Amino acid sequence: MKQIVIISGKGGTGKTSVTASFAALARKSVLADCDVDAADLHLILQPEIKRREVFRSGHEAGIRVSDCTGCGVCEEVCRFDAIGRAEDGATCFVRDMSCEGCGVCVSACPVGAIDFPEREGGEWFISDTRCGPMAHARLTPGGENSGRLVALVREQAVELAKERQADWVLVDGPPGIGCPVIASLTGTDLAVIVTEPTLSGAHDLSRVLDLAQHFHIPVALVVNKYDLNADLAVRLEKEARERGAFLAGRLPYDGAFTEAQRQGLSVVEYGKGAAAEEIKELWKRIREKINHE
Numbered sequence: 001m002k003q004i005v006i007i008s009g010k011g012g013t014g015k016t017s018v019t020a021s022f023a024a025l026a027r028k029s030v031l032a033d034c035d036v037d038a039a040d041l042h043l044i045l046q047p048e049i050k051r052r053e054v055f056r057s058g059h060e061a062g063i064r065v066s067d068c069t070g071c072g073v074c075e076e077v078c079r080f081d082a083i084g085r086a087e088d089g090a091t092c093f094v095r096d097m098s099c100e101g102c103g104v105c106v107s108a109c110p111v112g113a114i115d116f117p118e119r120e121g122g123e124w125f126i127s128d129t130r131c132g133p134m135a136h137a138r139l140t141p142g143g144e145n146s147g148r149l150v151a152l153v154r155e156q157a158v159e160l161a162k163e164r165q166a167d168w169v170l171v172d173g174p175p176g177i178g179c180p181v182i183a184s185l186t187g188t189d190l191a192v193i194v195t196e197p198t199l200s201g202a203h204d205l206s207r208v209l210d211l212a213q214h215f216h217i218p219v220a221l222v223v224n225k226y227d228l229n230a231d232l233a234v235r236l237e238k239e240a241r242e243r244g245a246f247l248a249g250r251l252p253y254d255g256a257f258t259e260a261q262r263q264g265l266s267v268v269e270y271g272k273g274a275a276a277e278e279i280k281e282l283w284k285r286i287r288e289k290i291n292h293e
C-alpha cells in the first residue's frame with residue numbers, strides 16, 4: 001500500500017479537484033481529507049457517513065461557582081489572562097476562548113473548585129464514497145490542534161486501507177506549511193505538489209519543496225493553469241527539477257474544473273475538456289513512478 005499526499009502551499013490551486021480525480025482513477029484506494037480547517041473533498045465525493053466520533057483536543061478549565069470562595073489565586077497564576085471576576089466580585093470565571101488548558105489553576109485552587117474536562121475540538125468521520133472509503137473531519141470553528149486531527153484522520157485512513165487491502169491511500173493535504181501539513185506529509189511515499197504559475201505560487205512552491213526535502217519525501221510537481229503564464233511555469237518546473245522533483249505534468253486552464261465541482265463530480269468523471277485527459281496521463285505517470293521506486 002502506497003501513500004500519496006496532494007499538497008499545494010496555499011488553497012485554490014485545484015489540489016482537491018486533482019485529488020478527487022486521482023480517487024476516481026485509482027482502483028482500491030482509501031481517501032483521507034486532511035484539510036480539516038476547510039474540508040471540501042466531501043463536496044465532490046458526497047460521502048455517506050458510517051461512523052462519527054468526537055475529536056477531543058486537550059482540556060479546558062471551568063470554575064464551579066457554588067464552590068468558589070473568590071480568593072483570586074487562579075487569577076494570579078493564570079498566565080493567559082483567561083480568568084475574570086464576576087460583576088459582584090464574589091467569584092471567578094474562565095473565559096473559554098482564552099483558556100490554553102495548561103491546568104495550573106486547577107492545581108492552585110485551594111478548595112478544588114475548578115473542573116478540567118476534555119475539550120471537544122471537532123468531529124471525525126469514516127464514510128463510504130463512490131471512489132472508496134474516506135476518513136475526514138471537521139474542526140470546530142476556532143478549534144485548536146488541527147495537526148493532531150490531521151494525524152488522526154491519516155491513521156484512520158491507513159487502518160482502513162490495511163483492513164480492505166487497498167493499494168493506495170490518497171491524502172488531500174491542508175494548505176500552508178504549518179503543523180497540519182507536516183502531519184499530512186510525514187511518512188508518505190510521495191508528495192504531489194499542485195501549483196500555479198503566479199508569483200505567490202512560486203513563493204509557496206519553494207516553501208513546500210523545503211518542507212518535503214526536510215522530511216525526505218519524494219516530490220512530484222503538477223503545474224495547474226500553466227497557460228496563464230507559460231514562462232513562469234517553465235521556471236517553476238526548472239526549480240523543482242533542480243531540487244530533485246519529478247515533473248508529473250501540466251494542466252491547462254479549464255472551465256471544466258468549476259463545472260465539474262458544481263455538479264459534484266471530479267474533473268475526470270465530468271469527462272469534458274482538455275484537463276480530464278491530462279489528469280489521466282498524470283495519474284499514469286505518478287503510478288508508474290511510485291511503483292518503480
Ligand code: SF4
Nearest residue numbers: 078099100102103105
Ligand atoms: S487551565 Fe491554564 S490557561 Fe486555562 S484558565 Fe487555568 S491557568 Fe488559565
Ligand code: SF4
Nearest residue numbers: 068069071072074109
Ligand atoms: S482559586 Fe479557586 S476558590 Fe479561588 S477564586 Fe479561583 S476558583 Fe475560586
